[in-house]
Amino acid sequence: MIRVLYFASLRDRLGRADETLSERPATVAELRAALVARGGIWGDVFADGQRVLAAVNQEMASAEQVLNEGDEVGFFPPVTGG
Amino acid sequence: MIRVLYFASLRDRLGRADETLSERPATVAELRAALVARGGIWGDVFADGQRVLAAVNQEMASAEQVLNEGDEVGFFPPVTGG
Amino acid sequence: MDVEIRVQDTPLDALAETAPVFAGRPSVGGVVSFIGLMRDINHGDAVNSMTLEHYPGMTEKALAAIVDEAGRRWDLQGVRVLHRVGEIRPQDPIVLVAVASAHRGEAFRACEFIIDYLKTRAPFWKREQTADGGTRWVEARASDEHAAAGWGEP
Amino acid sequence: MDVEIRVQDTPLDALAETAPVFAGRPSVGGVVSFIGLMRDINHGDAVNSMTLEHYPGMTEKALAAIVDEAGRRWDLQGVRVLHRVGEIRPQDPIVLVAVASAHRGEAFRACEFIIDYLKTRAPFWKREQTADGGTRWVEARASDEHAAAGWGEP
Numbered sequence: 001m002i003r004v005l006y007f008a009s010l011r012d013r014l015g016r017a018d019e020t021l022s023e024r025p026a027t028v029a030e031l032r033a034a035l036v037a038r039g040g041i042w043g044d045v046f047a048d049g050q051r052v053l054a055a056v057n058q059e060m061a062s063a064e065q066v067l068n069e070g071d072e073v074g075f076f077p078p079v080t081g082g
Numbered sequence: 083m084i085r086v087l088y089f090a091s092l093r094d095r096l097g098r099a100d101e102t103l104s105e106r107p108a109t110v111a112e113l114r115a116a117l118v119a120r121g122g123i124w125g126d127v128f129a130d131g132q133r134v135l136a137a138v139n140q141e142m143a144s145a146e147q148v149l150n151e152g153d154e155v156g157f158f159p160p161v162t163g164g
Numbered sequence: 165m166d167v168e169i170r171v172q173d174t175p176l177d178a179l180a181e182t183a184p185v186f187a188g189r190p191s192v193g194g195v196v197s198f199i200g201l202m203r204d205i206n207h208g209d210a211v212n213s214m215t216l217e218h219y220p221g222m223t224e225k226a227l228a229a230i231v232d233e234a235g236r237r238w239d240l241q242g243v244r245v246l247h248r249v250g251e252i253r254p255q256d257p258i259v260l261v262a263v264a265s266a267h268r269g270e271a272f273r274a275c276e277f278i279i280d281y282l283k284t285r286a287p288f289w290k291r292e293q294t295a296d297g298g299t300r301w302v303e304a305r306a307s308d309e310h311a312a313a314g315w316g317e318p
Numbered sequence: 319m320d321v322e323i324r325v326q327d328t329p330l331d332a333l334a335e336t337a338p339v340f341a342g343r344p345s346v347g348g349v350v351s352f353i354g355l356m357r358d359i360n361h362g363d364a365v366n367s368m369t370l371e372h373y374p375g376m377t378e379k380a381l382a383a384i385v386d387e388a389g390r391r392w393d394l395q396g397v398r399v400l401h402r403v404g405e406i407r408p409q410d411p412i413v414l415v416a417v418a419s420a421h422r423g424e425a426f427r428a429c430e431f432i433i434d435y436l437k438t439r440a441p442f443w444k445r446e447q448t449a450d451g452g453t454r455w456v457e458a459r460a461s462d463e464h465a466a467a468g469w470g471e472p
Contacts, residue, residue, distance in 0.1 A: 008289035009301040058222035078304030081288025090443035091455040140376035160458030163442025190358035204344035
């Protein structure tokens with residue numbers, strides 16, 4: 001089981017702020033592929049070439065990062081603070 | 083006639099804050115040489131190799147700068163503000 | 165190195181908040197601060213207000229990691245990083261980065277490093293309300309990526 | 319570019335004095351400021367107080383020339399340079415350099431340029447009163463010359 005959070009323009013476009021997945025993909029890249037496979041707006045938002053950043057347990061993560069049971073994964077667009 | 087001002091450690095060492103010279107040396111370097119020629123502490127303070135800065139009419143000046151009638155020349159050590 | 169990091173949804177008094185980085189510390193010789201302010205115009209459009217969203221929990225971790233890295237690179241006596249979230253208006257301070265050091269060069273380097281990294285690594289997002297009543301998410305700027313890349317990998 | 323330069327023998331409220339560089343200017347996106355503070359120790363000796371002397375008339379000209387040069391090199395909206403003279407005590411602000419710009423990189427460059435040049439070109443001199451009752455003129459530092467030289471000739 002992993003928890004997935006969506007922020008800013010991603011959340012607006014997906015119409016969802018968070019969800020809990022019972023399946024656990026092996027890596028961030030596999031999670032992203034599973035989201036693309038939902039089709040529709042999910043395919044658009046997470047398609048290859050779309051600049052989506054990921055954090056695992058609140059730290060920036062690469063696509064290759066391995067996911068463990070209970071992990072929190074956040075997806076978001078490039079940041080614009082400061 | 084030129085007016086000469088001495089600041090900070092130079093003023094303390096020379097025991098003089100300012101003076102008016104009736105003779106007008108042609109350049110800053112010539113003025114400095116005239117001061118060295120006074121001997122004693124003047125020779126020490128203005129000797130070649132002593133780091134003394136000069137301003138003419140309140141702007142930083144090189145040794146070669148030409149002096150004109152009525153100029154104000156300031157001599158001082160390297161600055162330490164800020 | 166004394167560090168304070170804060171994310172707040174209340175007004176940020178950037179000048180008053182700078183004082184603790186040096187007050188009562190007579191070994192501090194220089195303080196460099198950066199205040200980021202909301203402008204009333206962006207890409208040529210008048211902007212009435214802005215909403216700053218963040219990723220609670222991650223934000224504080226990301227800022228702490230950036231400040232830690234600055235403390236490894238330079239000899240610092242105090243660092244404060246304060247950031248607004250929620251709705252803000254033109255001229256409101258968005259962020260304060262204040263760095264105290266014995267020597268000014270280190271304070272300048274560290275302050276700019278922190279804001280450059282914050283702009284590309286800390287999970288904040290801005291949404292603008294324009295004068296015509298619309299809203300839009302602010303796009304990240306390539307110049308910010310470029311500035312952060314100039315410091316090399318942490 | 320709005321410029322204010324001031325030399326004063328009264329206490330310098332460095333934080334409050336930073337406000338005018340951005341207050342009421344909604345096109346300012348970033349403010350970088352440097353505050354130089356008196357330390358209670360120098361070269362290992364406790365310092366009780368310090369007297370700042372300057373060359374009245376030349377000081378203001380020198381600071382104006384430095385700020386003008388910064389305005390030629392970078393796109394700035396406001397600059398304030400305020401400097402104490404007279405007797406000061408540890409923790410007293412000695413100098414404030416505050417720079418406002420639309421973009422932070424220009425504000426950082428200009429602020430550091432101004433303080434680096436001030437430290438080598440503006441006619442101020444510090445005399446320390448040490449804890450043992452003695453006084454001594456502060457020596458110029460080679461590191462300041464080096465920092466100013468890094469910006470090239472104006």
